[in-house]
Amino acid sequence: MLTATTMLTLLGLLSGLGLGFAAIRFRVDSDPLTDRIDALLPQTQCAQCGYPGCRPYAAAVAAGDADINQCPPGGADTVRALADLLGREPIPLNPENGSEKPLRAAVIDEQRCIGCTLCIQACPVDAIVGAARLMHTVITAECTGCDLCLPPCPVDCIDMVEPETRPSAGAAAGLFTGATAALSP
Amino acid sequence: MNDTEAFELAREAGLRTHHFYGGLHLRHHKKISCRTRVERPPLPEQLTVPLNQYAGETAEAVVRPGDRVLKGEVIGRCQSCAAAHAPVSGTVEALREVPSATQPGIQTPAVVIRPDGREQWVPREAIADWRAASPRQLIERIRSGGIAGLGGAVFPSHIKAAAARERRVHTLILNGAECEPYISCDEMLMREQPANIVLGARILRRAVGAERVVIAIEDQMGAVQAALEEAVNAARCESITVVRVSTIYPEGGERQLIQVLTGLEVPAGGLPADIGLVCYNVATAAAAAAAVTQGTPLIERYVTVTGSGVAEPRNLLALVGTPLAHLVEACGGYLPGAARLVVGGPMMGFPVASDAVPVTKGVNCVLVLTSQDISTSQTEMPCIRCGECARVCPARLLPQQLHLQVTNRLWDQARDYGLSACIECGCCDFVCPSHIPLASRFREGKTELRNRAGKARAAARARQRFESREARLAREERERAEGLARRREQMRDRTQRQKDVQAAIERAGRRRQTDGEPDDT
Numbered sequence: 001m002l003t004a005t006t007m008l009t010l011l012g013l014l015s016g017l018g019l020g021f022a023a024i025r026f027r028v029d030s031d032p033l034t035d036r037i038d039a040l041l042p043q044t045q046c047a048q049c050g051y052p053g054c055r056p057y058a059a060a061v062a063a064g065d066a067d068i069n070q071c072p073p074g075g076a077d078t079v080r081a082l083a084d085l086l087g088r089e090p091i092p093l094n095p096e097n098g099s100e101k102p103l104r105a106a107v108i109d110e111q112r113c114i115g116c117t118l119c120i121q122a123c124p125v126d127a128i129v130g131a132a133r134l135m136h137t138v139i140t141a142e143c144t145g146c147d148l149c150l151p152p153c154p155v156d157c158i159d160m161v162e163p164e165t166r167p168s169a170g171a172a173a174g175l176f177t178g179a180t181a182a183l184s185p
Numbered sequence: 186m187n188d189t190e191a192f193e194l195a196r197e198a199g200l201r202t203h204h205f206y207g208g209l210h211l212r213h214h215k216k217i218s219c220r221t222r223v224e225r226p227p228l229p230e231q232l233t234v235p236l237n238q239y240a241g242e243t244a245e246a247v248v249r250p251g252d253r254v255l256k257g258e259v260i261g262r263c264q265s266c267a268a269a270h271a272p273v274s275g276t277v278e279a280l281r282e283v284p285s286a287t288q289p290g291i292q293t294p295a296v297v298i299r300p301d302g303r304e305q306w307v308p309r310e311a312i313a314d315w316r317a318a319s320p321r322q323l324i325e326r327i328r329s330g331g332i333a334g335l336g337g338a339v340f341p342s343h344i345k346a347a348a349a350r351e352r353r354v355h356t357l358i359l360n361g362a363e364c365e366p367y368i369s370c371d372e373m374l375m376r377e378q379p380a381n382i383v384l385g386a387r388i389l390r391r392a393v394g395a396e397r398v399v400i401a402i403e404d405q406m407g408a409v410q411a412a413l414e415e416a417v418n419a420a421r422c423e424s425i426t427v428v429r430v431s432t433i434y435p436e437g438g439e440r441q442l443i444q445v446l447t448g449l450e451v452p453a454g455g456l457p458a459d460i461g462l463v464c465y466n467v468a469t470a471a472a473a474a475a476a477v478t479q480g481t482p483l484i485e486r487y488v489t490v491t492g493s494g495v496a497e498p499r500n501l502l503a504l505v506g507t508p509l510a511h512l513v514e515a516c517g518g519y520l521p522g523a524a525r526l527v528v529g530g531p532m533m534g535f536p537v538a539s540d541a542v543p544v545t546k547g548v549n550c551v552l553v554l555t556s557q558d559i560s561t562s563q564t565e566m567p568c569i570r571c572g573e574c575a576r577v578c579p580a581r582l583l584p585q586q587l588h589l590q591v592t593n594r595l596w597d598q599a600r601d602y603g604l605s606a607c608i609e610c611g612c613c614d615f616v617c618p619s620h621i622p623l624a625s626r627f628r629e630g631k632t633e634l635r636n637r638a639g640k641a642r643a644a645a646r647a648r649q650r651f652e653s654r655e656a657r658l659a660r661e662e663r664e665r666a667e668g669l670a671r672r673r674e675q676m677r678d679r680t681q682r683q684k685d686v687q688a689a690i691e692r693a694g695r696r697r698q699t700d701g702e703p704d705d706t
Contacts, residue, residue, distance in 0.1 A: 038648070041644075042640070042644055043643075043644040043645075043647035043648045043651065044647070045647065045651045053651060053655075054648070054651070055648075055651075055652075124651050124654065125647050125650040125651050125654065126650055126653075126654050127650070142646065142647070142650060144643075144647045
């Protein structure tokens with residue numbers, strides 16, 4: 001009886017020591033859950049979720065401070081992906097954060113731009129180039145369509161336009177040549 | 186087997202023939218369009234040359250309405266796609282959007298030209314002796330001639346050649362295995378212009394730097410082999426071999442043909458160049474020969490007009506930009522009962538809504554089907570998981586599984602199951618007892634996967650840019666704070682120094698006072 005109790009106590013102490021050592025020695029600084037959530041977010045950096053970027057939102061979701069339905073650019077797909085990852089039920093997008101819209105890109109009307117650099121400071125991904133009192137322009141390929149450059153513009157010279165999209169070949173899905181009847185061996 | 190081994194083994198391409206997995210024996214329906222010699226149809230009243238002829242960049246129009254153009258003049262310039270040339274001399278009437286013949290649902294800008302009937306050529310620059318020209322010159326000529334893959338994909342040939350050269354390919358394969366039923370344009374070209382094809386093979390071989398050429402034809406092509414071999418002998422070119430392969434659909438697919446010729450599979454997601462091969466269509470070779478030796482750009486191609494809904498099925502040498510209706514008319518017009526117009530063959534072709542659609546470099550066949558051919562006795566039923574589709578899939582995929590994933594939008598799973606490797610051959614459709622249009626579902630799924638991959642790439646870039654911006658802002662903030670601290674320090678220094686000076690003066694004054702006192706006394 002005494003031997004067993006002693007053995008178990010010793011075992012418990014040893015394991016506790018081992019775990020305690022591992023917790024300090026192999027400490028992970030960045031939260032892996034935050035990384036995994038961040039990987040599912042669209043990286044628009046639009047702050048519509050109420051956090052100043054995708055990563056802060058991911059950290060908030062990981063900490064349980066934010067719900068998974070606050071990302072309008074990601075839409076239902078992102079909600080579903082987050083629900084899968086976190087083992088929750090998918091829920092509809094929170095209308096307070098905005099609604100799902102097609103991807104757009106900012107375009108600066110060069111005639112109206114006065115070169116105030118306010119939009120450059122607002123852009124979360126540095127997709128606007130220009131200098132004070134010189135015309136600015138948007139690098140369309142880098143624009144995430146976050147709309148953050150719109151409010152600071154004093155002359156309203158920025159428009160959000162849908163890029164010219166090529167309809168997918170899937171537009172023809174359902175159109176089937178139907179000639180196979182003529183080919184039977 | 187590792188990559189270098191496969192690279193070396195592929196040198197034996199064509200010495201033995203092998204088999205690829207799956208595939209189908211289909212009825213050919215080719216003879217009906219091979220009975221008459223290929224001719225040019227009369228000049229149409231208007232030609233519409235699309236500026237986007239493949240799934241890539243669109244050429245930029247360099248003409249404006251009202252301009253006069255000469256035959257062969259560049260009308261569309263492009264960095265990474267094949268240039269567009271005027272197929273006739275005449276006047277540019279308009280620039281407008283037209284539906285694409287080979288990419289359904291897509292509009293492409295096009296140049297509308299009204300021919301003047303004089304057929305005046307732009308001055309053509311031929312390379313007098315291609316043997317003396319450097320491969321770089323040959324590739325440049327292929328580029329300026331607007332040569333693109335005539336097998337249907339219309340991939341710019343100069344890009345393929347330059348990439349193949351860089352990868353040091355050893356064998357050039359000319360694809361004459363036209364496996365899809367009804368289509369016979371390559372067969373007619375090989376019958377009528379074997380010498381041009383062999384010349385093109387030699388030029389391309391020099392351009393890509395390959396040692397050998399294998400011309401693959403089908404065993405059902407009759408006199409083609411003799412014609413090609415005669416041309417090879419006449420050119421006294423020992424490095425070219427003509428190989429007959431057995432006719433199993435889809436043997437004309439690049440990967441399938443390579444498997445038949447070498448017994449090796451091109452790695453998924455890789456290119457034939459990975460195992461030292463480069464593959465061109467026979468018609469592309471003939472077009473490259475014309476571009477190099479005569480300076481003639483690619484403005485016309487062989488097109489098969491066939492099907493049970495057309496009066497006289499045949500092959501025509503059609504100018505790019507000719508409306509499909511004009512070709513059908515040149516073949517005696519539609520027969521009563523004609524119900525559907527398909528560009529391409531019955532397995533991989535696309536139905537088009539209008540016969541005003543113009544011929545592009547990728548249109549190999551115009552198929553007119555009657556209502557009998559497309560009878561709607563087949564309604565789609567649920568998948569019974571019989572596995573017939575997996576038995577015929579030449580890409581060795583599991584179509585029944587992919588179908589489940591695509592219809593349930595399980596994109597990550599579909600990607601893991603190799604949806605992107607689907608060649609859209611339609612073998613699975615053909616054998617499906619539930620008549621499920623699998624190939625078109627997969628086509629849709631592949632587009633979705635491509636879009637998602639693009640989005641993921643864009644997100645990764647945005648994340649990187651956001652993070653580096655955050656880092657930059659943090660650095661600037663830190664630098665500002667440091668600067669402030671430094672200035673405050675300096676300020677303190679200055680006041681301290683002033684105090685020191687003051688103290689020194691006072692000290693000196695005091696000393697003078699104490700020193701001076703004894704003198705005074």
